[in-house]
Amino acid sequence: MPSVDEIADGMYKMVQDAQGQKKLKPTGLQKAMMEMYGVDKKTCKLAIRALVDNGRLVYSYFGGSFLELPPDGDK
Amino acid sequence: MADTQKRITDIGPPDYKDFMSPAMKANYGKWKYHEIIRPGVMVHVSETGDKLFTVRAGGSRLMSIDKIRQFCDIADKFCDGYFRFTSRHNIEFMFTDESNIDPLIKAINDLGHPVGGTGNSISSIVHTQGWVHCHSAATDASGVVKAVMDDLIDHFKNMDLPGKLRIALACCLNMCGAVHCSDIAILGIHTKAPIVDNDTLPKMCEIPTVVASCPTAAIRPSTEDGKPGVEVIEENCMFCANCYTVCPSMPLNNADTDGISLWVGGKVSNARTEPTFSKLAVPFIPNNPPRWPEVTDTIRTMVEVWAQNARKFERMGEFIDRIGWPRFFEMTGIEFQKEHIDDFKYAGLSFKRSAHLSY
Amino acid sequence: MALKEHKTPLLDELEKGEWPSFVTEIKNCASKNEMSNDLLGLLEKSYRERIGFWKHGGIVGVMGYGGGVIGRYTQLPEEYPNIEHFHTMRVNQPSGWLYTSDALRKLCDIWEKHGSGLTNMHGSTGDIVFLGCTTDDLEPTFADLTEAGFDLGGSGSDVRTPSCCIGPARCEWACYDTLAVTYDFTMHYQDELHRPAFPYKWKFKMSGCPNDCVASVARADISIIGTWQDDIRIDQDSVGEYSDNGLDILRDVIMNCPGKCMEWDGKTLEIDNKTCRHCMHCINAMPKALRPGTDTGAVVLIGSKAPIVEGAIISSVLVPFWKPEPPYDDLKDLMDEIIDLWCEEGKARERIGEFIQRVGMGNFLDAIGLEPEPAMVAYPRDNPYVFYEDAEEE
Numbered sequence: 096m097p098s099v100d101e102i103a104d105g106m107y108k109m110v111q112d113a114q115g116q117k118k119l120k121p122t123g124l125q126k127a128m129m130e131m132y133g134v135d136k137k138t139c140k141l142a143i144r145a146l147v148d149n150g151r152l153v154y155s156y157f158g159g160s161f162l163e164l165p166p167d168g169d170k
Numbered sequence: 171m172a173d174t175q176k177r178i179t180d181i182g183p184p185d186y187k188d189f190m191s192p193a194m195k196a197n198y199g200k201w202k203y204h205e206i207i208r209p210g211v212m213v214h215v216s217e218t219g220d221k222l223f224t225v226r227a228g229g230s231r232l233m234s235i236d237k238i239r240q241f242c243d244i245a246d247k248f249c250d251g252y253f254r255f256t257s258r259h260n261i262e263f264m265f266t267d268e269s270n271i272d273p274l275i276k277a278i279n280d281l282g283h284p285v286g287g288t289g290n291s292i293s294s295i296v297h298t299q300g301w302v303h304c305h306s307a308a309t310d311a312s313g314v315v316k317a318v319m320d321d322l323i324d325h326f327k328n329m330d331l332p333g334k335l336r337i338a339l340a341c342c343l344n345m346c347g348a349v350h351c352s353d354i355a356i357l358g359i360h361t362k363a364p365i366v367d368n369d370t371l372p373k374m375c376e377i378p379t380v381v382a383s384c385p386t387a388a389i390r391p392s393t394e395d396g397k398p399g400v401e402v403i404e405e406n407c408m409f410c411a412n413c414y415t416v417c418p419s420m421p422l423n424n425a426d427t428d429g430i431s432l433w434v435g436g437k438v439s440n441a442r443t444e445p446t447f448s449k450l451a452v453p454f455i456p457n458n459p460p461r462w463p464e465v466t467d468t469i470r471t472m473v474e475v476w477a478q479n480a481r482k483f484e485r486m487g488e489f490i491d492r493i494g495w496p497r498f499f500e501m502t503g504i505e506f507q508k509e510h511i512d513d514f515k516y517a518g519l520s521f522k523r524s525a526h527l528s529y
Numbered sequence: 530m531a532l533k534e535h536k537t538p539l540l541d542e543l544e545k546g547e548w549p550s551f552v553t554e555i556k557n558c559a560s561k562n563e564m565s566n567d568l569l570g571l572l573e574k575s576y577r578e579r580i581g582f583w584k585h586g587g588i589v590g591v592m593g594y595g596g597g598v599i600g601r602y603t604q605l606p607e608e609y610p611n612i613e614h615f616h617t618m619r620v621n622q623p624s625g626w627l628y629t630s631d632a633l634r635k636l637c638d639i640w641e642k643h644g645s646g647l648t649n650m651h652g653s654t655g656d657i658v659f660l661g662c663t664t665d666d667l668e669p670t671f672a673d674l675t676e677a678g679f680d681l682g683g684s685g686s687d688v689r690t691p692s693c694c695i696g697p698a699r700c701e702w703a704c705y706d707t708l709a710v711t712y713d714f715t716m717h718y719q720d721e722l723h724r725p726a727f728p729y730k731w732k733f734k735m736s737g738c739p740n741d742c743v744a745s746v747a748r749a750d751i752s753i754i755g756t757w758q759d760d761i762r763i764d765q766d767s768v769g770e771y772s773d774n775g776l777d778i779l780r781d782v783i784m785n786c787p788g789k790c791m792e793w794d795g796k797t798l799e800i801d802n803k804t805c806r807h808c809m810h811c812i813n814a815m816p817k818a819l820r821p822g823t824d825t826g827a828v829v830l831i832g833s834k835a836p837i838v839e840g841a842i843i844s845s846v847l848v849p850f851w852k853p854e855p856p857y858d859d860l861k862d863l864m865d866e867i868i869d870l871w872c873e874e875g876k877a878r879e880r881i882g883e884f885i886q887r888v889g890m891g892n893f894l895d896a897i898g899l900e901p902e903p904a905m906v907a908y909p910r911d912n913p914y915v916f917y918e919d920a921e922e923e
Contacts, residue, residue: 316543343835
């Protein structure tokens with residue numbers, strides 16, 4: 096079973112690939128990870144928390160809450 | 171990178187128990203009854219025999235920190251520092267010594283605030299941000315509220331109405347707050363479709379999201395000079411601004427066509443009748459700052475018709491229900507127009523489907 | 530440093546009249562704070578031109594949180610440079626909006642140091658609202674707030690800050706401990722409140738009795754409204770006193786009873802509690818004589834919302850009677866079922882009330898494992914378009 100860090104990396108890559116084309120919601124990332132890796136919701140939640148706590152992703156708001164790369168580009 | 175270890179997060183609000191006065195703690199859950207001694211002044215009596223007095227001051231919602239500090243000073247002087255706010259932006263001072271009532275009221279009045287809002291009166295107007303702080307406001311909030319309350323303040327300071335009067339204002343259809351179930355709702359509305367900015371739209375927004383945001387399917391993808399964008403089918407737009415909330419490239423604020431609609435007869439309380447929505451009274455009044463006289467005049471007319479003709483305890487909606495809508499429009503002199511007849515989902519439920527008419 | 534002087538002839542008109550003036554409040558801050566000063570100028574321009582000048586949204590917040598800060602920028606930063614950033618911070622209020630002067634002074638000091646000095650006491654959802662913070666000042670403000678024991682509230686697609694009435698702290702009609710339930714739920718949902726992970730907003734509102742002083746039935750996804758199951762308590766002598774003092778018991782109380790369950794012979798008030806609808810009217814009219822019963826709890830309703838997107842909804846009954854007992858796991862478990870389903874199947878910006886209308890209440894109940902009950906409907910359906918399911922072999 097993939098670790099929280101691996102799921103976080105998977106989510107990060109999804110956001111990176113979609114940046115500029117589609118804004119992704121936490122629920123969307125979670126669903127994708129659960130389908131791809133068969134992980135549970137708790138792992139996904141921890142992964143999102145890790146991503147935003149260390150600043151790799153940030154929340155944005157446009158009529159709903161999304162996860163995006165930070166504005167300065169975190170490489 | 172900031173050190174996240176040292177940050178304090180997820181502590182939640184302070185525990186309310188730390189903010190209860192000794193009298194509240196001692197009588198928690200033991201209150202037996204209350205009486206309104208005079209407008210804005212209540213006494214709650216406990217099963218233990220203890221009494222807790224409350225004086226209610228009308229508040230403006232938008233407050234400076236200096237004003238909050240002045241209220242703190244009053245609370246220190248009369249209430250051992252304990253006080254609270256109500257769900258309608260009022261400030262309540264609670265204390266056990268009855269002799270504090272008069273000097274406390276004087277201190278509140280000296281600060282420029284009225285005392286009242288209890289029993290069968292108008293309470294403060296729940297409202298939103300308006301032009302002070304909101305991107306989608308179709309009118310100002312605080313200014314309209316100030317003008318209406320200046321006009322109706324006697325009904326705040328005196329309990330001279332048949333029942334409670336709850337007015338609320340929302341500066342657009344997003345309705346931060348429960349204005350759609352108020353005796354009178356003041357609602358900011360746009361009346362022109364959004365002007366699409368297809369130069370910025372593809373960069374700032376996702377076209378499928380913008381298209382999907384429209385509850386009446388009035389937005390469709392378009393191509394202009396080979397560039398993707400959206401277009402609005404204007405006859406399908408009912409100006410809700412949901413598209414503007416999800417996409418800043420769809421602005422529909424317009425000085426000449428934004429304004430105010432008035433709604434009547436809603437309530438949230440279960441007393442006597444079930445909670446119900448407010449119904450359309452006036453479809454459109456143009457914005458007329460700084461004091462919106464057409465709005466204050468129409469509201470005063472509705473309030474006075476109700477105040478003079480309603481039975482004891484009857485709220486605005488219960489009164490109208492008894493006399494019938496035709497009579498309401500006749501008594502208030504408000505013109506009944508095409509817009510009053512519903513044409514959204516389940517519209518037919520609001521048609522008159524019987525011969526129950528008064529002549 | 531001298532502040533730029535903005536002439537405000539239109540706003541000055543709103544300092545006249547007896548109701549407390551928000552313009553006076555803004556001017557108070559404007560005299561010593563350049564953000565508030567520019568806000569005053571911008572607002573005058575709005576009054577002149579009859580339109581607002583704000584932009585919204587974007588990436589703004591304190592680190593780790595997706596809620597609590599609402600991005601706000603003026604459209605006219607060149608004219609009003611001090612409000613180029615003018616974000617809203619929502620600070621989670623204590624249950625029942627109870628305060629000590631010490632706690633509020635601390636908040637005022639923090640806001641004097643970092644922001645415009647302007648507040649809303651309170652925002653519509655219930656939070657203390659700090660109006661006007663720059664992006665750079667968000668994190669330091671947050672650090673000072675948590676140091677003082679306060680935290681941010683909700684915004685965006687998350688659990689919004691729960692709020693409640695004064696409840697048992699000062700009200701004889703509180704049928705359950707609204708303050709305790711609100712505090713407990715707020716603490717329980719801290720993660721969901723700060724890290725938006727839902728299709729759209731989710732509001733809890735706790736009212737202690739059917740008078741519903743926090744308007745829960747009109748705007749909360751979950752409206753928890755206090756009620757009782759046993760008999761209304763009557764003090765017959767007090768009823769007599771109300772009558773002697775001029776209350777027309779027959780016309781003003783009994784004729785207003787929706788359950789038509791009361792009789793009054795001039796001496797004794799009788800109530801047929803089996804058909805009492807718990808509307809509160811008779812108790813409101815005679816608070817000294819009548820009280821709710823002692824077998825108290827709450828009715829839990831679901832789904833209310835304002836018009837955006839598919840139309841306004843008033844909450845409807847989900848659990849006809851709930852007995853709140855800490856740690857309230859029964860209701861939290863039910864919430865988990867509902868929120869999981871909604872997160873799985875709900876569309877963007879679809880509130881739970883709209884979701885239920887889309888999938889059907891019957892299917893919704895099936896999915897969350899609740900049995901349908903007659904108390905959930907005003908009346909059974911009156912159209913024959915029934916989606917009968919295939920009869921299963923027993």
